[in-house]
Every structure is written in C-alpha cells, then in structure tokens.
Amino acid sequence: MKVAAQVPFDCASEIFEDLTGQQASDHFIHDAFEDVGEHAPLETVVPKADEIAKRIESVSTGKWRPILVVASDGAHLPTRPKAKRDAKRGAGQYKEAKGFRIYLVSKKRIVHVASWHQIQNEEHFGVDLALAAGRIPQDKVRMALLGDGADWLWKHMTACFPDGREVLDFYHCSEHLYEVAKAQYGEKSSEGLEWVEAALCRLFYGEVGHTIAGLRRMKPKTPQAEELIRKLIGYLKKHRKRFNYRSLRLGGFPIGSGGIESANKFICHTRMKRSGAWWVKVTGNSMLRIRCAVYNGTYDEVFEHYTHASLSKGALARHP
Numbered sequence: 001m002k003v004a005a006q007v008p009f010d011c012a013s014e015i016f017e018d019l020t021g022q023q024a025s026d027h028f029i030h031d032a033f034e035d036v037g038e039h040a041p042l043e044t045v046v047p048k049a050d051e052i053a054k055r056i057e058s059v060s061t062g063k064w065r066p067i068l069v070v071a072s073d074g075a076h077l078p079t080r081p082k083a084k085r086d087a088k089r090g091a092g093q094y095k096e097a098k099g100f101r102i103y104l105v106s107k108k109r110i111v112h113v114a115s116w117h118q119i120q121n122e123e124h125f126g127v128d129l130a131l132a133a134g135r136i137p138q139d140k141v142r143m144a145l146l147g148d149g150a151d152w153l154w155k156h157m158t159a160c161f162p163d164g165r166e167v168l169d170f171y172h173c174s175e176h177l178y179e180v181a182k183a184q185y186g187e188k189s190s191e192g193l194e195w196v197e198a199a200l201c202r203l204f205y206g207e208v209g210h211t212i213a214g215l216r217r218m219k220p221k222t223p224q225a226e227e228l229i230r231k232l233i234g235y236l237k238k239h240r241k242r243f244n245y246r247s248l249r250l251g252g253f254p255i256g257s258g259g260i261e262s263a264n265k266f267i268c269h270t271r272m273k274r275s276g277a278w279w280v281k282v283t284g285n286s287m288l289r290i291r292c293a294v295y296n297g298t299y300d301e302v303f304e305h306y307t308h309a310s311l312s313k314g315a316l317a318r319h320p
Contacts, residue, residue: 001297004033005271005290031284037286039306042128045293046114049135055113056140059106066250067105068113068141071260072097072129072153072159074244075268077119080278092278097288098125102132103265104141105254114296115263117288119281126156134159144253147262168242169257174200180232183225184218202234206244210234237319267291293297 001255004012009026016024035292047055059066103110114132118124143164145157149172158166177196202211215233215238220226245255263280272279279287293299 001033001036001290001303002105002294004029005287008274009033023235033290034283034286035310036306037283037289039148039295039309040286040289040302042116042131043294044305045289045298046132047296047298048115049137051139052113053134053137055104055111056137058141059104059109059111062109064107065140067144067254068102068136068138069105069144069165069254069259070100070102070133070157071130071146071147071201071257072098072100072125072157073148073257073262073264074118074150075264077272077284078278079119079281080285082282090232095119095281098122099260099263099267099288100125100129100132100157101260102136103259105252107252110259112295114156115267115292117263117267117292117317118285119288120285122156123153125152126159127157133228138163142251142253144248146254147247148257149239158257158277165248165253166242167245167248167253167255168239169244170255172257173203173239173243176232176235180215180225180228181201183228186220194254194296203243204245206247208236208240208243267295 003015007015009030010074010235013024013026016022016029020159048049056066056068074096076094077097079095097117097119098121099115102113102116104113113136116132118128120128138161143161144167145154145161145164146167146169147153147157154166157164177199178192181189181192181196185195199211199214200217202208202214212233215229215236218229220229248255268289271291272284290302291300293302
C-alpha cells in the first residue's frame with residue numbers, strides 16, 4: 001500500500017509483480033487500498049500522546065521551551081461522483097481538502113509532529129484538530145498559530161490552542177498589498193514597489209494603524225483601485241492582532257505558512273493532482289489518510305489496525 005500511495009495504481013501493480021513475481025491487478029490494489037484507508041482513522045494516523053511528548057522533549061533545552069507551530073489551510077483536489085467502473089463518471093469538480101500540519105521549531109532543527117488532510121467541511125476539521133490538540137502537552141511549548149485570511153481556520157485553531165500566538169502569513173498579506181499597488185500605480189512600477197515595501201515595513205513593526213491611515217489618504221486612480229483599497233483596510237482591521245512580525249521573529253516564531261503549503265503539495269498535490277486524475281471522495285480520503293500516516297511515521301500502526309480488523313471480520317464470517 002505504501003507503493004500505491006506514491007504512484008498510480010497501475011504502476012503499483014507493475015512494481016508489485018516485478019518485486020514478488022505475483023500478479024495483482026490495479027483494480028485489486030485499488031480495492032485493497034480503500035480497505036486499508038478505511039482502517040486509518042485519525043486516532044491511529046496522529047502519533048500518540050507519549051510519542052508527541054518524546055518529540056517535544058527531544059528539542060527542549062533547559063528552560064527554553066520549543067515552539068509548536070500549528071498551521072492550517074485547504075488544498076483543492078479534483079473529485080468526481082462515484083460510479084461503476086464501466087459507467088459514465090459524470091462531471092468532476094474541485095473540492096477542498098482541509099488540513100493541518102503541526103511541527104516543532106527548536107534552535108537547530110524542525111521536528112514534524114502530525115499532518116492530517118481530508119475532503120470535509122469545517123466542522124469535521126474542527127473535531128479532528130481538537131483530537132490532535134488533546135494529545136499535546138501545551139504547557140511544555142510556546143505556540144504559534146499560522147494561517148491565511150480564512151475565518152474557518154482561525155475559529156478552530158484558537159479554540160483548540162487558546163494560548164497560541166496568532167500569526168497571519170506574511171506572504172499572504174503581501175499579496176494583498178501588491179494587488180493594491182498594481183491597481184493604483186501600474187504593474188511593476190517603481191512607485192508601486194516603493195509603496196509596498198514601505199507598507200510591509202510598517203506592518204513588520206506592528207504599525208497597522210499608520211498603514212490604514214495611509215490607505216485612507218490615498219486617492220484612488222481607478223474604481224478598481226478604490227475597491228481594493230477598501231477591502232485592504234477591512235483586511236488589516238480584521239487581522240490587526242496577527243501582525244507585529246518583528247516581535248514574533250525576535251521570539252523565534254515563524255511568520256510564513258510554508259510548512260502547511262509544503263504539506264499541501266507533498267501530501268495532496270504530488271499524488272492526487274496528476275494529469276487526468278479524478279478522485280471519488282472515499283478513495284481520495286483513503287489516499288490522504290495513508291499518505292499522512294506514512295509522513296507521520298504511523299503507517300505500521302495503521303496496517304496493524306487493518307490486519308486485526310480483517311482477521312476479526314473473517315472470524316465473524318466463519319462463526320456468525
């Protein structure tokens with residue numbers, strides 16, 4: 001199943017035959033993969049509390065508490081309705097796999113704790129994040145909550161990690177500034193670049209009020225610029241407490257959400273956005289669960305859980 005989590009099912013079938021001399025069709029591997037994925041619940045995929053405690057201890061030095069980063073985001077994946085293999089599949093659509101990545105930042109290295117992604121709604125995401133949060137000794141770490149401007153991720157991250165420092169992704173913020181500069185000053189104009197650099201400098205020092213005041217004094221050159229300026233003012237007000245990047249950097253906190261962006265690419269996109277690939281939700285979520293288990297170092301536990309469940313099912317079938 002590890003091979004099928006990395007390459008298409010037909011390629012996994014060929015590799016299996018090359019390695020074992022036994023034939024296993026891509027349909028067989030697909031079905032077996034779904035079975036294993038169904039026995040890969042979050043409780044098994046996320047490391048146990050004692051393992052997480054060990055990872056925290058491994059980067060703790062004296063009184064210096066490591067930083068636990070909780071980053072959340074969504075990755076859009078190609079899905080299609082479920083249908084029989086020979087039937088018409090129907091129109092596909094992109095759906096969001098909501099996920100989180102939790103990792104530790106010490107003075108010398110980064111230690112992964114857990115990743116989890118599923119095609120699901122925000123309520124289920126919140127339940128999943130809460131389970132992971134319950135396994136973390138939050139008093140042993142300093143916490144950073146990283147995300148973009150989406151309301152759903154802040155709602156659940158702050159509920160699960162109430163003492164975490166909220167950090168708006170610096171690069172997501174800069175994108176909004178560049179949009180205003182392009183509309184107001186023209187694309188790649190020196191005046192626009194100077195304005196962006198000045199605004200980012202103010203935000204780096206937490207001067208949100210001065211940045212907003214400057215935007216209000218700005219005379220829009222086009223209706224589009226006027227609308228983008230209005231939206232940016234609202235954006236800055238909404239996320240006011242999530243700036244002050246200088247203070248965060250001095251404390252060793254990250255200010256960019258590259259960790260969760262990398263997880264989106266590595267766990268979701270690399271395997272599931274191949275050319276021509278479309279996923280039924282059930283199979284897609286099985287793929288995500290198994291890939292997370294491999295990345296979290298819990299795949300062996302997942303497969304053991306699947307084996308025990310299969311043996312129990314066989315025993316029940318023989319003795320109804």
